[in-house]
Amino acid sequence: MTAAPRKTKAGAEKIDVTVSAVVPLNDLVTRFEFRRTDGGAFPPFSAGSHTVVEMNDGGRTRLNPYSLMSDPADTSTYAISVRRDDEGRGGSLYMHNNVRPGDRLTLSYPVNLFPIDLRGHKHVFLAGGIGITPFMAMIAHLERMGGAWELHYACRSKALATYADDLTRAHPSRVHVYYDDQDQRIALEDLLDGQPLGTHVYVCGPGGMIEWVHRTAAAHGWPEENVHSEEFLAPQPGKPFEVYLCKSDITVHVGENESLLEAIERCGVDAPFLCRGGACGQCETDVLEADGTFEHRDHWLDEDEHAGGRKIMPCVSRFTGKKLVLDR
Amino acid sequence: MTIQFNEETFRDDYSFRNSDRAIRRFPFPFHEDSYMYSVNMEQHQGGPAGSVYEMRFDVDEHYVAEMQDRAIVLAEDPLRCQSLPHMTLAGWDTLELIMVSKSEDYPDLFELHRDGDRWRWINKPLGIDHTFTFLDETTLPCGPLEYITRQAQGDFAVLDQRGDMLYMDAGMVTTQADWSLDFDIGMDFFEWHAPVPLAHEMGIFKRALKFLLNIRQGSPARRLNWTMTVNPRLDTSPENYHNWGVQKSTLTPENIGAKQHLRVELQTFYRLPRSNALLFPIRCYLIAFQDLVTIPKWGRRLHRVIRDLPEELADYKGFIANRPLMLEYLSRHDDGLPTSPGVWPDLETEPPLQT
Numbered sequence: 001m002t003a004a005p006r007k008t009k010a011g012a013e014k015i016d017v018t019v020s021a022v023v024p025l026n027d028l029v030t031r032f033e034f035r036r037t038d039g040g041a042f043p044p045f046s047a048g049s050h051t052v053v054e055m056n057d058g059g060r061t062r063l064n065p066y067s068l069m070s071d072p073a074d075t076s077t078y079a080i081s082v083r084r085d086d087e088g089r090g091g092s093l094y095m096h097n098n099v100r101p102g103d104r105l106t107l108s109y110p111v112n113l114f115p116i117d118l119r120g121h122k123h124v125f126l127a128g129g130i131g132i133t134p135f136m137a138m139i140a141h142l143e144r145m146g147g148a149w150e151l152h153y154a155c156r157s158k159a160l161a162t163y164a165d166d167l168t169r170a171h172p173s174r175v176h177v178y179y180d181d182q183d184q185r186i187a188l189e190d191l192l193d194g195q196p197l198g199t200h201v202y203v204c205g206p207g208g209m210i211e212w213v214h215r216t217a218a219a220h221g222w223p224e225e226n227v228h229s230e231e232f233l234a235p236q237p238g239k240p241f242e243v244y245l246c247k248s249d250i251t252v253h254v255g256e257n258e259s260l261l262e263a264i265e266r267c268g269v270d271a272p273f274l275c276r277g278g279a280c281g282q283c284e285t286d287v288l289e290a291d292g293t294f295e296h297r298d299h300w301l302d303e304d305e306h307a308g309g310r311k312i313m314p315c316v317s318r319f320t321g322k323k324l325v326l327d328r
Numbered sequence: 329m330t331i332q333f334n335e336e337t338f339r340d341d342y343s344f345r346n347s348d349r350a351i352r353r354f355p356f357p358f359h360e361d362s363y364m365y366s367v368n369m370e371q372h373q374g375g376p377a378g379s380v381y382e383m384r385f386d387v388d389e390h391y392v393a394e395m396q397d398r399a400i401v402l403a404e405d406p407l408r409c410q411s412l413p414h415m416t417l418a419g420w421d422t423l424e425l426i427m428v429s430k431s432e433d434y435p436d437l438f439e440l441h442r443d444g445d446r447w448r449w450i451n452k453p454l455g456i457d458h459t460f461t462f463l464d465e466t467t468l469p470c471g472p473l474e475y476i477t478r479q480a481q482g483d484f485a486v487l488d489q490r491g492d493m494l495y496m497d498a499g500m501v502t503t504q505a506d507w508s509l510d511f512d513i514g515m516d517f518f519e520w521h522a523p524v525p526l527a528h529e530m531g532i533f534k535r536a537l538k539f540l541l542n543i544r545q546g547s548p549a550r551r552l553n554w555t556m557t558v559n560p561r562l563d564t565s566p567e568n569y570h571n572w573g574v575q576k577s578t579l580t581p582e583n584i585g586a587k588q589h590l591r592v593e594l595q596t597f598y599r600l601p602r603s604n605a606l607l608f609p610i611r612c613y614l615i616a617f618q619d620l621v622t623i624p625k626w627g628r629r630l631h632r633v634i635r636d637l638p639e640e641l642a643d644y645k646g647f648i649a650n651r652p653l654m655l656e657y658l659s660r661h662d663d664g665l666p667t668s669p670g671v672w673p674d675l676e677t678e679p680p681l682q683t
Contacts, residue, residue, distance in 0.1 A: 013545075013546035043545060043601050044424075045545070045601055045602075046601060046604040048604075049604075072602065109544060109547070110545055110601070112604045117490060119413075119414040145417070274542065274544070281538075281542070
């Protein structure tokens, strides 16, 4: 309409925050709590939302998504819990090694790709490891609004069972914890069998667990729309490659330890993004020319689109070959 | 800012009038001399001072009269406001968004005092001073969506988002361009847009849905839509078609300037924080042809747009039978001079009508 045109910025609106607490929970997981630097209240958020944390790692900007795990009704604070990934590209290591109380960071406004279906008569949560975080907010929400829920939480060991003690203490009849090192497993088939009509299942954890839940639920006749999942993919390192951005008229070199999206941003091109984990679809980019092989890693494009070679999600996907030209 | 609220009606004697100020700030929807569908979205983060785009929820001289008209419609037909059971939280989101926005944008007209969940809301133009408990429905005289949208101009559709689809699961709809909430309730995005011609083939709705699914908290968007209405009637609903449809046949060359109105919808889109639903306020602005042509640029341009509009669109928008009469009137306000780009009146730079 061009009443007062404003260009849409890449990413979501941002909030400047100050780290108010850093709480180590076990060998791998640390909770980070934030206050708004301007002293104001945070926007309320819906349970299941994530925020993208912007870190300045020695001049290099890192943008990592983390589920908000604080009580959505508490607008005085936001909290995330970060699992240290020693093999990854360094975002979680930076949080663990460098971020201290009083430090300033930038968070994006909350974005929800894993909402509670508010029509549900009952909500069954299936968590694997650090996948517990969105359920912390969902449980707080349902406790406040009076919804029925139960949690089945698979952890590697007692020592790494983040929040398991707190949850069990607060909700002894609703929380069930399973320890891998004691050969305990979620009895998924039995669990799905006994649920009342209108129950929704939510799974957050490793890719294999998510796939297992979807497959098992489908085999037991569960409607697809009653089974919800969220998996953020961290961009994986890969061989360096070159890409030509047609609209910007520049050639970008994508290094081994950066994503295609990060390389594009490093060259000053304002590319759209939201989740940076292959789930939201915001960074979808048209491929104009390609001579080589795509390494599609996203959950957004379907199989035909992956095979077609006309689109790529630069936040997680890569390329090897002679030539790649993008409409960016 | 002080607003003088009009005493006026949108039915029976149709005493609705736009002041000179309301005419100049009218959201004229055509940025060039022709019109075709587009996903014409932009960010809704303010606009020029005094324009209808400046505030999150524009309050103008018609506020009190529009709320009286809404109350009449609801008394006759309570189903104009509906909310499926899972949408109550989205209703509270809507109440919070409107109360916070209005009290910040119009502090002389609205006040919100919050002490935890204990909220006091003061609406001076409507004479309301009410204390209630946020998220406790028993402390309001009706549901939160109905409560706040009886105090906010324009219609409100509240869309639940599930599995990459939007569903029309709640709303307050009394100032609509011939669509029915009671008919559309529970429908998905493609179902409720099914009657619109051409746009499906153009892929407009697929692209629009993708855009809307990605509307983020803190980043509302807006667009304009338009149609034509004979007499300044807000409630042009299918339920009441027998009352207003027949009025389309009362136009004459003598009365068309006063009776024929351009109807513009300022549509905005907000991601609601607690429910993750999408709020879709549809604010209706009306302007009589005789007022519109006092802005020379708009008179020239409206003539060209209506003249060149595809048949399907003129038919869908319900004025194909009156198009010859409209063109006869509007052509007298088009001297063929070029028009400046953009929607603004440009009164200082655009020449008066050459006769």
